Amino acid sequence: MLHVGINGFGTIGKRVADAVRVQPDMTVAGVAKRSPNFEATIADDRGYDLYAADGREPFDEADLATAGTVHDLIETSDVIVDTTPSGVGAANASLYAEHDTPAIFQGGEDAAVADVSFNARANYENAVGADTARVVSCNTTGLSRLLAPLKESYGVEKSRVTLVRRGADPGQTGRGPINDTLPDPVEIPSHHGPDVQTIFPDLDIDTMGMKVPTTQMHTHSVNVTLESEPTTEEVTSLLTDESRLFLIPETLGIDGAGKLKEYTRDAGRPRGDVWENCIWAESITVEGRDLYLFQAIHQEADVVPENIDAIRALSERTASAEKSIRRTDEALGVGRGLVEHDGSPQRVDSHADD
Numbered sequence: 001m002l003h004v005g006i007n008g009f010g011t012i013g014k015r016v017a018d019a020v021r022v023q024p025d026m027t028v029a030g031v032a033k034r035s036p037n038f039e040a041t042i043a044d045d046r047g048y049d050l051y052a053a054d055g056r057e058p059f060d061e062a063d064l065a066t067a068g069t070v071h072d073l074i075e076t077s078d079v080i081v082d083t084t085p086s087g088v089g090a091a092n093a094s095l096y097a098e099h100d101t102p103a104i105f106q107g108g109e110d111a112a113v114a115d116v117s118f119n120a121r122a123n124y125e126n127a128v129g130a131d132t133a134r135v136v137s138c139n140t141t142g143l144s145r146l147l148a149p150l151k152e153s154y155g156v157e158k159s160r161v162t163l164v165r166r167g168a169d170p171g172q173t174g175r176g177p178i179n180d181t182l183p184d185p186v187e188i189p190s191h192h193g194p195d196v197q198t199i200f201p202d203l204d205i206d207t208m209g210m211k212v213p214t215t216q217m218h219t220h221s222v223n224v225t226l227e228s229e230p231t232t233e234e235v236t237s238l239l240t241d242e243s244r245l246f247l248i249p250e251t252l253g254i255d256g257a258g259k260l261k262e263y264t265r266d267a268g269r270p271r272g273d274v275w276e277n278c279i280w281a282e283s284i285t286v287e288g289r290d291l292y293l294f295q296a297i298h299q300e301a302d303v304v305p306e307n308i309d310a311i312r313a314l315s316e317r318t319a320s321a322e323k324s325i326r327r328t329d330e331a332l333g334v335g336r337g338l339v340e341h342d343g344s345p346q347r348v349d350s351h352a353d354d
């Protein structure tokens with residue numbers, strides 16, 4: 001059983017902890033944070049040992065028991081997942097190295113923070129046995145999952161993506177925009193294209209980003225010029241077979257992120273999380289060698305299964321990406337409760353060959 005410590009128990013950290021908890025081959029060694037806020041009480045309720053990232057006093061004052069400092073957590077963990085805010089992860093890197101504890105960082109850090117930038121579908125193998133990996137950001141994860149099968153099956157000559165980015169997560173009350181649409185970043189390409197190239201170094205990709213006043217999900221308008229000329233049906237079938245891509249059937253009447261989140265809440269997903277890229281099936285269009293589609297990415301959730309696979313890769317639990325992805329998906333429930341794009345009841349999560 002792998003003991004996984006989680007340093008940072010916010011939007012991503014609490015989801016990673018819950019995802020670790022349901023895996024058959026790993027357990028939560030504990031979680032670290034700075035303040036005894038509502039998320040600390042949730043960690044306590046869940047039975048996770050709480051460690052103080054910045055002194056135990058605030059927790060003592062709030063009558064919340066701590067099991068030690070973040071150093072103790074790192075020492076007792078086989079792997080650490082750093083889910084602290086952008087920049088803090090890089091500052092923590094030397095701490096993990098001192099304790100000789102393999103560490104996983106998040107997409108808010110620069111690529112240089114880790115040996116490997118990681119996406120399970122695209123380059124799991126590169127992280128097997130590495131000391132450190134960086135799970136790329138939510139948008140980059142969404143693009144990598146889509147581009148990997150397209151690249152393998154048809155070759156990609158050029159990708160052009162416009163990302164309409166949610167302005168803030170639901171809990172980020174201090175953020176905007178409130179009543180505006182911002183080119184963000186205004187420079188072109190946005191950081192997403194170069195970030196995708198940390199996964200696919202030779203891929204030709206241009207990205208432009210905007211921020212809009214929604215907390216629900218990001219939306220991508222995608223155009224990929226392929227090297228061959230598949231039909232729309234062939235691409236649809238290829239993408240349908242990918243476990244972390246969900247093709248939204250037209251019959252569901254889901255016209256935006258609001259209904260998507262409602263659907264996954266109705267389907268019983270924890271926190272309404274959408275771990276899959278959600279591609280509108282009727283948007284998939286091939287004209288000549290040009291593929292067009294729209295996809296929605298749930299920023300709080302899509303990197304969660306990737307973190308679980310990164311833990312397995314670093315700790316060499318399996319060298320097979322396919323095996324790790326299937327194990328993660330089954331334990332977490334990726335695909336579960338969602339209908340197939342042709343309207344048939346549900347994805348099958350069969351692990352008969354594991």
Ligand SMILES: NC(=O)C1=CN([C@@H]2O[C@H](COP(=O)(O)OP(=O)(O)OC[C@H]3O[C@@H](n4cnc5c(N)ncnc54)[C@H](OP(=O)(O)O)[C@@H]3O)[C@@H](O)[C@H]2O)C=CC1
Pocket residue numbers: 007008009010011012013032033034035036037039053083084085086087088089106107108109136137138169299300303
């Ligand atoms: N939110 C998103 O949409 C996504 C975020 N990411 C990336 O994931 C990482 C984490 O982001 P997110 O979960 O949103 O961040 P949050 O702000 O929601 O959570 C950060 C957590 O880290 C804790 N923390 C803050 N400072 C420190 C510190 N110095 N040492 C230890 N813990 C600390 C906070 O604790 P406390 O509250 O006690 O201060 C909090 O529990 C970032 O790199 C981000 O770019 C990637 C994909 C999507």
Ligand SMILES: O=C(OP(=O)(O)O)[C@H](O)COP(=O)(O)O
Pocket residue numbers: 107108137138139140165167192299
């Ligand atoms: O990694 C994310 O987005 P990004 O891929 O646009 O950088 C997360 O949604 C966090 O984005 P934020 O930096 O706007 O909070």
